[in-house]
Amino acid sequence: MLSKEHKAVIFYAKFFVASICVLLVILGVRNSWQVRENQLAEAESTVSNLSRGLAQHATDTFKEADTALIGITERLEHDGRSPAALIRLERFLVRQVSELSQLSGLFAIDKDGHWIVNSDGMTGDHLSSLDREYFLYHRAHPGNLPHIDRPIKSRTTGDWIITISRRINAPDGSFDGLVMAAIKLDYFSYFYDSFDIGDAGILLLALDDGTMLVRQPLRKDSIGKSLVDTSIYRDYASKTSNGVARIRSSQDGVVRINSYRHLSRYPIFIVAALSEDEVLSRWKSETLLHLFGLLTLISIIVFFGNRLVVQIKLRVAAEQEANESRAYVEHLNLVLQALAMRDSLTGLANRRCFDDAISRELQRAARNKNSLALLMIDVDYFKKYNDTYGHPAGDACLKQIANAIRVAEKRSVDLVARYGGEEIIVMLPDCDAQGAVQIAENILSEVRALAIPHSGNPRGIVTVSAGVAVLNPIENNDIPETIIGMADKALYQAKSNGRDQVRLYIEDAAQVCQSREQSPVRQSES
Numbered sequence: 001m002l003s004k005e006h007k008a009v010i011f012y013a014k015f016f017v018a019s020i021c022v023l024l025v026i027l028g029v030r031n032s033w034q035v036r037e038n039q040l041a042e043a044e045s046t047v048s049n050l051s052r053g054l055a056q057h058a059t060d061t062f063k064e065a066d067t068a069l070i071g072i073t074e075r076l077e078h079d080g081r082s083p084a085a086l087i088r089l090e091r092f093l094v095r096q097v098s099e100l101s102q103l104s105g106l107f108a109i110d111k112d113g114h115w116i117v118n119s120d121g122m123t124g125d126h127l128s129s130l131d132r133e134y135f136l137y138h139r140a141h142p143g144n145l146p147h148i149d150r151p152i153k154s155r156t157t158g159d160w161i162i163t164i165s166r167r168i169n170a171p172d173g174s175f176d177g178l179v180m181a182a183i184k185l186d187y188f189s190y191f192y193d194s195f196d197i198g199d200a201g202i203l204l205l206a207l208d209d210g211t212m213l214v215r216q217p218l219r220k221d222s223i224g225k226s227l228v229d230t231s232i233y234r235d236y237a238s239k240t241s242n243g244v245a246r247i248r249s250s251q252d253g254v255v256r257i258n259s260y261r262h263l264s265r266y267p268i269f270i271v272a273a274l275s276e277d278e279v280l281s282r283w284k285s286e287t288l289l290h291l292f293g294l295l296t297l298i299s300i301i302v303f304f305g306n307r308l309v310v311q312i313k314l315r316v317a318a319e320q321e322a323n324e325s326r327a328y329v330e331h332l333n334l335v336l337q338a339l340a341m342r343d344s345l346t347g348l349a350n351r352r353c354f355d356d357a358i359s360r361e362l363q364r365a366a367r368n369k370n371s372l373a374l375l376m377i378d379v380d381y382f383k384k385y386n387d388t389y390g391h392p393a394g395d396a397c398l399k400q401i402a403n404a405i406r407v408a409e410k411r412s413v414d415l416v417a418r419y420g421g422e423e424i425i426v427m428l429p430d431c432d433a434q435g436a437v438q439i440a441e442n443i444l445s446e447v448r449a450l451a452i453p454h455s456g457n458p459r460g461i462v463t464v465s466a467g468v469a470v471l472n473p474i475e476n477n478d479i480p481e482t483i484i485g486m487a488d489k490a491l492y493q494a495k496s497n498g499r500d501q502v503r504l505y506i507e508d509a510a511q512v513c514q515s516r517e518q519s520p521v522r523q524s525e526s
C-alpha cells in the first residue's frame with residue numbers, strides 16, 4: 001500500500017507527463033490551424049490578384065476593339081460611304097484585325113442590317129445582321145455607348161465570338177447603322193489557359209446580366225449559360241463590384257475561394273476561383289507529417305514518463321521493503337533482547353537481566369534515598385529430588401516453583417529472576433523489611449500449596465527457603481554484591497536452621513530471620 005506522500009509523487013509525475021502531452025497537442029493544433037489560416041489568406045490574396053489581372057486584361061482587350069470601332073465610325077462620318085471610301089475603310093479594317101490578335105473581324109453595317117464593309121472582304125446582299133441582337137439593340141437604343149452582346153457563332157468563321165458594337169447616327173440623330181468588332185472567345189481561353197489554377201480552379205468572364213462568356217476549364221455548355229442561379233452571382237457579383245467569397249459549388253460540391261471583379265468601363269465581370277482542397281493540400285500533407293511527428297514525440301514522452309512512474313513505484317516499493325525489513329530487524333532485536341533477558345526453562349528474567357536491573361535500581365534508590373529488599377530463594381533438597389524423580393521432573397518442578405514465586409511480582413518495579421541453578425531471586429524496590437519478610441512468607445506458602453511430592457524432604461513435599469536482605473536507605477556506595485551477599489547469608493541461615501523458612505539479614509552483630517512456622521523472629525549470624 002502506497003503512502004500519501006508516495007501517491008502524491010506518482011500523481012505529480014503522471015500529471016507532469018500528461019501536461020506536457022496536452023501542451024504539445026494544443027501547440028501542434030494551434031500551429032497547424034495558424035498555418036491553415038495563413039494558406040487560406042494567401043490563396044485569397046492570390047485569387048484577388050488574379051481577378052484584378054484578368055479584369056485589366058479584359059478591359060484592355062475590349063478597349064482596343066472599341067478604339068478601332070471609334071476610328072471606323074469617324075472614317076465613315078468623315079469619308080462617307082462612296083465605293084472608294086469603302087475600299088480605303090476595308091483596308092483599314094484588315095490592318096486593324098491583323099494588328100489586334102483578339103479580333104475575329106470588324107464590320108460596318110447599314111441601317112437595314114446589310115454589311116457595308118468588313119475585314120473579311122465579303123460582299124453580297126445576303127450578308128445581313130438584321131436578326132442579330134446587337135443590331136436590334138442599337139436600332140432601338142439611341143445612345144452612343146459601346147454595347148457588348150451575348151456570345152454568338154461567327155457567320156464568317158463559324159467560331160464563337162463576343163461582339164462589341166457602336167451605333168452610327170445620321171445627322172438628324174436617327175439610326176444609321178452600326179460598327180461592330182467580333183472578339184474571339186478563344187483569345188480569352190488561350191490566355192486563361194496559361195494560368196495554373198489547379199484541377200478544380202475556375203476562371204470566368206461573364207456579362208453583368210450573368211451571361212457566361214468564357215469559362216476555363218472549358219465546358220461544352222458553358223458559353224452563353226446564365227449564372228443568375230449560382231451563389232457567386234446571386235449573392236455576390238450581382239450586389240457588389242468586387243470581393244472575395246468562399247463558396248461550396250452546388251454543381252460539383254467543391255469549396256472554392258472566389259474573387260469577383262467588375263470592369264469599370266464595360267458591363268463585364270471576372271471570377272477567379274481556387275479549390276480550397278487544392279490550396280490546403282500541401283497543408284494537409286504537412287499536417288499529417290507533423291501529426292505523425294507529434295504522435296511519435298508523445299509516444300516517447302509517455303513511454304519514458306511511464307518508465308519514470310514505474311521507477312518511482314519500484315523505488316517506493318524498495319524503500320518500503322527496506323523500512324519493513326528494518327522494522328522486522330528491530331522487532332527481532334527486541335525479541336532477541338527479550339529472549340536474552342529471559343530464562344528459557346522458567347520464563348523468568350535471567351541473571352543478566354537481574355544484574356542490569358539491580359544496578360539501575362540501586363542507583364535510583366540511592367538518588368531518592370529509598371529502600372531496596374532482596375529475597376534469595378532456594379529449593380530444599382533439590383539434588384535429592386533430581387536423584388529420586390529424574391532431571392526432567394526436576395525441570396518441571398522448577399517451572400512450577402517459578403510460577404508460584406511470580407505472585408511476588410505485584411508491581412512493575414518488582415522483579416523475579418532465576419539467579420542460577422535452583423536459586424530464584426526477588427527484587428523489591430521501596431519495600432521495608434517487614435513487607436519483604438511477609439512476601440517471602442507468602443512465597444513459601446505458595447510453594448507448599450503446590451504440594452509437589454518429595455520423598456527426600458522430611459516434610460514430604462517440595463519446600464523452599466528464603467533469605468531476606470533490606471537496605472534502608474540505600475547509600476551511594478552500596479553495590480549489588482552487598483545486598484546479594486546479605487540475602488545469601490540469610491538464606492544460608494534458613495538452610496542451616498532446618499529449611500522451609502524465611503530469614504532476615506540484620507546489620508551489625510546479629511541477623512534476624514522471621515518464620516511463622518518456627519519462631520516468629522530468629523537471628524542469623526553475621
Ligand SMILES: Nc1nc2c(ncn2[C@@H]2O[C@H](COP(=O)(O)OP(=O)(O)OP(=O)(O)O)[C@@H](O)[C@H]2O)c(=O)[nH]1
Binds near residue numbers: 381
Ligand atoms: N533438574 C534440574 N536440576 C537443577 C537445575 N539447576 C540446578 N539443579 C540441581 O539442583 C541441585 C542443587 O543441589 P545442592 O546445591 O546440593 O542443594 P540441595 O540438594 O537442594 O540441598 P539444599 O539446597 O541444601 O537443600 C543440583 O543437583 C543441581 O544439579 C536445573 O535447571 N534443573
